[in-house]
Amino acid sequence: MSTEETTTDLKKKAVRGGAISMAARLSTIMIQICSIVVLSRLLAPDDFGIIAMITAITAFMGLFRDMGLSAASIQKGELSDEHTNALFWLNVAAGGLLTLLTMASAPLIAWFYDRPELQPVTLLLATTFVISSIGAQHSALMQRELRFGPKVAGDVAGALLTLVVSITLALFDQGFWSLAWGTVLGAALTTLMYLKGSKFRPSMPKRTGGIRELLGFGANVTAFELVNYFHRNLDSVLIGRVWGAESLGHYSRAYQMMMLPISSLRAPINAIAFPVLSRLQHNPAEFRTFYCRIASLLAFLSMPLMAFLIINSENVVSIALGKQWIAVAPIFALLGITGFIQPVASLRGLVLLSLGQTRLYLAWGIVNAAVVSVAFLIGVSWGPTGVALAYAIANYLILYPSLVYFFRETPLRPLDFFSSIAIPLTATIVAAIGAFISTQYLVMTASNWIQLGSSAAVFLALFLVAVLLLPGGKKTLKDYYTMLRMIKK
Structure with missing residues (x-):
């Protein structure tokens, strides 16, 4: 394939991918608006407050979930299957560690806010770290390959399931649990669709060369996000x-x-x-x-x-x-x-x-x-x-x-x-x-x-x-x- 043909093909993929991403973004926004309108009428402010108390803490911990490895895999000029597999297991390890840390912090969070009900909800929401980390590299690879169809399908489907589950449970008077279960199940569906849509299939972890460079890239990205987080909230x-x-x-x-x-x-x-x-x-x-x-x-x-x-x-x-x-x-x-x-x-x-x-x-x-x-x-x-x-x-x-x-x-x-x-x-x-x-x-x-x-x-x-x-x-x-x-x- 000539350079001109390669550039033209890349431009077409970029234009189509942009259109798909924009349409998916608009769909997600409509789902979010629907969620705000409907759930605000079904749930009490206290229900939203309980979830907000937890997310105020987990949002900070979430900065470390990906460790910048998704950006590293997208940017890398030549990315082998061995590199991708190593990054996958690093993501899973980071997500698993954050899940365990959040679960261990659940009693402290409940004590800090003086709300005992926060402990079981925190245990549930903590699972989203490991769930999302499993699909992180699959999502990054689809973005790297400009295959946005399967990726945005997972994003929209997850957002839609979150809405449906939350509304359904709210109708059965489940209060803040409706928001928590909606979040977890929506994340699970998104990850499942990432796994199905990506061509990557992980294998057993093994030592691979060249990972230090990718980790260095990811560490700088994570440090930037950390600095950005503090000044954005100041x-x-x-x-x-x-x-x-x-x-x-x-x-x-x-x-x-x-x-x-x-x-x-x-x-x-x-x-x-x-x-x-x-x-x-x-x-x-x-x-x-x-x-x-x-x-x-x-x-x-x-x-x-x-x-x-x-x-x-x-x-x-x-x-x-x-x-x-x-x-x-x-x-x-x-x-x-x-x-x-x-x-x-x-x-x-x-x-x-x-x-x-x-x-x-x-x-x-x-x-x-x-x-x-x-x-x-x-x-x-x-x-x-x-x-x-x-x-x-x-x-x-x-x-x-x-x-x-x-x-x-x-x-x-x-x-x-x-x-x-x-x-x-x-x-x-x-x-x-x-x-x-x-x-x-x-x-x-x-x-x-x-x-x-x-x-x-x-x-x-x-x-x-x-x-x-x-x-x-x-x-x-x-x-x-x-x-x-x-x-x-």
Whole structure:
């Protein structure tokens, strides 16, 4: 097969895989929304609180479940069956150890919260560590091979079973047990489908060379996630400590609303970008071309969406949460400023990971955590809005230095980032200004839905016109149309 044919085939797999991942993500979100709506009416707040008490602890322990080995297997240029088998057993060992540690901690958790019922529930939920670890390498291999059909089928099926089991048991007055059993059985089904969908079949463990390199890669990724975990939770800790539960409630709701559209777009695209960039790590020209395309696509999807949400924050919050939550709107708008650039900026991390430069990746994670933490400490004096604004300022201040740092030993340059987002960025600014001005002439007595719909129509029209008028805009739209046709073939 020629290089041109190989690149074309890789592009087709990436486009189809992206479409499948996006569709699966939307399906999962719909299941989550259904879960929130239905279970909130069947279960008491205390039932959710009991599960939240446990997950607050297990979420931290979960950082060590995979040990970065899934990312290592995806990035590795040549991965033998022996390597995969060794990584499988390492994952299982880590998952088994975390299960035992969590089970051993169950009495302590129950004592800490002074809730005896937490002990048996913790014992049950602890099994999810070993269950999920069994399918970790199977999932990673399907992503590595861009075989997203079987992988997302397992994800969606598991989420759906979690919902069905939880609702069924809740109808029989099983309270918090309905959530616990739904989580465990959903994880079990996902793992079973991973095992069925993957071509990998594990054998007995045996000593294999070259594992130390993979473990080093995984250790740096895990350390990055650990650093990231602490600074991502510092804002909530500070707000809760200084301003209390109500302010934290407003901030957490705003943050969740911001992250929903971001994760919905970023997660499926990153799932495609990482294995493709890893395959192209020894082809600098194609590596650069693919990065620019994926950055442009993510910018086209995320920037107009976040800008629209920012200028319509009050209507969005009123519709989504109710008018009693209107205090969330300014926090949501300020967090949206970060969300405007964050999805496409986060691709810089995949660049280093795909090239195997995990030490640089970890080093930047420490610097980033320090900068953002200082911003939180400064901003908390002004409450949740101060924290949100400080977060935005910190992200934009470190953007260019981070690009210089991430791209210095890669085929990319900071200019590649800015040229990739130039068209969607310009068109979004034009559309946002036009939509904001036009909505000022609407009758404010109109319903939130009418105001939001009118703004959406104006925003979309102005965005498309601006793209068509900008140099290179028509060609970009034609390229995306070609990609859509690839999905159907």
